[in-house]
Amino acid sequence: MLRQLFARPTRRVIQAGGTVLLAGAMVCGSVPAYSLGVLKPRQVTPIVQPNEPAVTCNDRAIYEYKYLPNAYVTYGRKIIYDWAECVGLISEYQKYQLIEENTVISRGQFVEYLYRLSGSPEVKNLPAQSPYGDIKTDDPRFPVVMWARQRGITWGWSDGNFHYDAPANETTTVIMAYRLAGSPAVKLPDMNPPNEEEPWTKRNPNLPYGSELHRAYVWLKYTGAGSDKKYTGFHESIRHHDVASMDYEGRRVSQWTFQATYEQAFEVLRMADTRGAF
Numbered sequence: 007m008l009r010q011l012f013a014r015p016t017r018r019v020i021q022a023g024g025t026v027l028l029a030g031a032m033v034c035g036s037v038p039a040y041s042l043g044v045l046k047p048r049q050v051t052p053i054v055q056p057n058e059p060a061v062t063c064n065d066r067a068i069y070e071y072k073y074l075p076n077a078y079v080t081y082g083r084k085i086i087y088d089w090a091e092c093v094g095l096i097s098e099y100q101k102y103q104l105i106e107e108n109t110v111i112s113r114g115q116f117v118e119y120l121y122r123l124s125g126s127p128e129v130k131n132l133p134a135q136s137p138y139g140d141i142k143t144d145d146p147r148f149p150v151v152m153w154a155r156q157r158g159i160t161w162g163w164s165d166g167n168f169h170y171d172a173p174a175n176e177t178t179t180v181i182m183a184y185r186l187a188g189s190p191a192v193k194l195p196d197m198n199p200p201n202e203e204e205p206w207t208k209r210n211p212n213l214p215y216g217s218e219l220h221r222a223y224v225w226l227k228y229t230g231a232g233s234d235k236k237y238t239g240f241h242e243s244i245r246h247h248d249v250a251s252m253d254y255e256g257r258r259v260s261q262w263t264f265q266a267t268y269e270q271a272f273e274v275l276r277m278a279d280t281r282g283a284f
Contacts, residue, residue: 058099083269090272093279095119108267114147114170116179116271117154120186123275123284129153140167159185173265177219179274184222187283192224226277 087101096104121127129149136143141151151168154160159182162168184190197206197215206215213220264270278284 058097060099086269086272086276089276089279090268093123095122095272095275104268108269110173110265111179111268111271112171113160113174113178114151114168116174116182116266117160117170118150119271119275120159120182121150121153123279124186127153129156131156138162138166138168141170154182157186174271176264176266176270179266179271180226181219181222183274183278183283184218184225187225187278187281189218189221190225192221194220194224225281226274 083105087096087105090096091098091101129152132143132149132152134143136145136148137155138151141148147170151162151170155162194216202209266274
């Protein structure tokens with residue numbers, strides 16, 4: 007359901023407390039990301055971290071004056087960060103920090119966001135031995151990575167480790183959100199429409215037509231970082247890989263994939279939210 011952020015608050019409830027306290031995941035330097043916020047109908051309680059400076063009215067005024075008029079923060083970017091604050095993923099203070107420095111998000115932090123947006127469910131039937139070499143059973147992050155495994159979101163890497171703190175790629179965030187939603191069926195665009203001069207295999211050599219990643223992009227209708235058809239701000243984290251990003255019709259718009267920034271990850275989550283993933 008499309009969230010009307012400025013008309014009415016979200017109706018989602020994110021449970022506070024839960025059974026997991028995620029240690030080590032960080033947002034904005036020394037600010038931990040794992041503190042859970044509570045969202046109630048028509049009432050939003052933003053996350054406030056210990057020792058986090060208060061955001062004053064003057065801070066807000068400077069933000070509006072400094073960024074919005076000169077397009078450093080476009081209204082598209084403002085919507086993304088306002089959504090992330092509204093659903094309780096970040097505080098107002100963290101929002102301003104991330105706007106200043108849009109850093110790369112880790113695989114584990116993105117999984118944690120999926121977990122929290124899913125209501126921080128109790129994770130049952132935990133194994134006595136961890137399937138991951140780098141996440142032990144007494145690690146406070148263990149229940150969350152096992153939740154992701156049980157839900158079929160990710161099984162870690164082929165080396166037997168989860169790589170919680172490794173940078174997430176744009177494609178990782180898209181496919182994880184798609185799997186969380188149950189990998190819904192999508193109507194794919196024509197493989198070789200008459201208006202295309204090149205066949206699909208040449209236009210998208212490393213993206214097989216109808217693959218899981220292709221279906222995920224089409225489902226999310228995500229344009230992809232680096233596209234001039236969407237918001238900007240991801241060039242600082244570019245990593246060159248020959249995987250195509252897709253436009254709303256499933257066509258190539260970029261020959262690069264990116265390490266996912268918080269802004270890009272929030273946009274994937276926001277778009278998944280509009281498609282009923284949470």
